[in-house]
Amino acid sequence: MPNGTRSRKEPFTTLIVTIISQNTADRNTTKAFENLSKHFEITPKALANAETSQIERCLQVAGLYRNKAKTIRQVSTIILEKFHGDLKTILALPFEEARKTLMQLPGVGPKTADVVLLFSANQPTIPVDTHVYRVSKRLDLAPANGDYEAIRKALQSLYAPEDYFAVHILLIMHGRRYCKALKPLCVKCPLDNLCPSKATVE
Secondary structure: OOOOOOOOOOHHHHHHHHHHOOOHHHHHHHHHHHHHHHHHHOOOHHOOOOOOHHHHHHHHHOHHHHHHHHHHHHHHHHHHHOOOOOHHHHHHOOHHHHHHHHHHOOOHHHHHHHHHHHHHOOOOOOOOOHHHHHHHHHHHOOOOOOOOHHHHHHHHHHHOOOHHHHHHHHHHHHHHHOOOOOOOOOOOOOOOOOOOOOOHHH
């Protein structure tokens, strides 16, 4: 969606999917979430009341599934008890406050918070996943030695907030299709003549 417009994703579902996706391939993330959805309604109440072992069985295809099952149950319980089962109260806060509040939840770091804020609240941020991290550095859009926050702020300084969603998606798509971690397809890459890193990654 080049213009950056899209429908908002349900916040709690986005949070759970993003927790599952940590250190896990996209295909396995999808399988694990499908397994979880078949056994439980994806709500704070349902997952807070589930046995951790039941969640574990659903997530076995994903990496670190035991830790993630524990985290999902913990975060569901906190959202249920502290926020009345609704993340919308957090997402209605100003960006920095909402981000800080989300990052106080178990298993929620900067990337997970940013994904929820961008996809579910249209807040102005660019989540930095492994693809965004790699591609932005290879294209010299972010500092070569930059950490998560340095990369996020560098990218956000280059684009208008209304384009953050499109930038995030396009960098991910480029990383998956051409700018792979190993054996990048530089010959087929549409940015071949512009890439400052071509000689070092081929």
